[in-house]
Amino acid sequence: MVEVRPSPLPPVRYKGQVWIRRGARQAIANEAEERILSERRTSGWRPFDAQPCRGATLSDLSMELFTQIYRPNAVATDVIEENHRPLTHQLASLRLFDLAADCPTNGGVLLLGKDVLSWLPHAYVQYVRMDGVSMADEPVLEKQFVGDLFTVSRGLNDFLTLLVAERPVRHNLLQERMVSAYPEVALRELLMNAILHRSYEMPAPVRFLEFTDRIEIQNPGPLFGPSNERNFPAQTSYRNPTVAEALKNLGFINGFGRGVIRAQ
16 A cells, blocks of 8 residues: 655656646646645745745846756656746746745755855855864865855766876786775765755855865754664655755756665
8 A cells, every 4th residue: 555645845746747636637737736736835834945035036046047957857848848837936836936925945045046155154065175184183175165056066076076086006016906095976975965964054064074084074963854873874854855856856866865875
């Protein structure tokens, strides 16, 4: 038996389309039905990334990023072609705009904001390389990854490629083999996990610290929901479901909750 409960954050999009079932009718939601679902969204508690970013306006979001990069990855092509709704309603259907508050959501600012730090000052990743094994040693390199989450994620991917570049090591008298200090896939999974599951309400960035003997990745906020020290990482809970859906649509995560297990 499979039990399906109503989502507290409708509409729910699957493979770029919103499906509805009313009585015996099962179909793809039309514009009016999507609008009703958006307005029916729970007005009580909502995750931080689904809450309105008070003071922000539509002009604070990059519509070019939405129409050219995010929307084509999140919504089916035929749905886009048939869509004649204003951009605010299209954004609201993806939980990036709050129609009642007439402003972007925190998730909308994180994903599409032109100046994310003006609204969420600690929404960035800080990389520091230390010349030693503790924070008491001298930093030799510091870099910040700032911007919308698409830009931050892409920048981290490019940076990791350089950070874990392979080098030749003598294998025997006649052969060499290529090795790197850290597996790139593990670092990528852990960094994306930190971006996805961090608390964006806490006044601290994600910290990516490289010491001479190890790497540490720190993200603000404790384990969320039913996740705890005993069942982690087998138990997965999404603190930021809008961000999770977006990063999956953009191909940065797989959405199956196996990032830490894969890194291990």
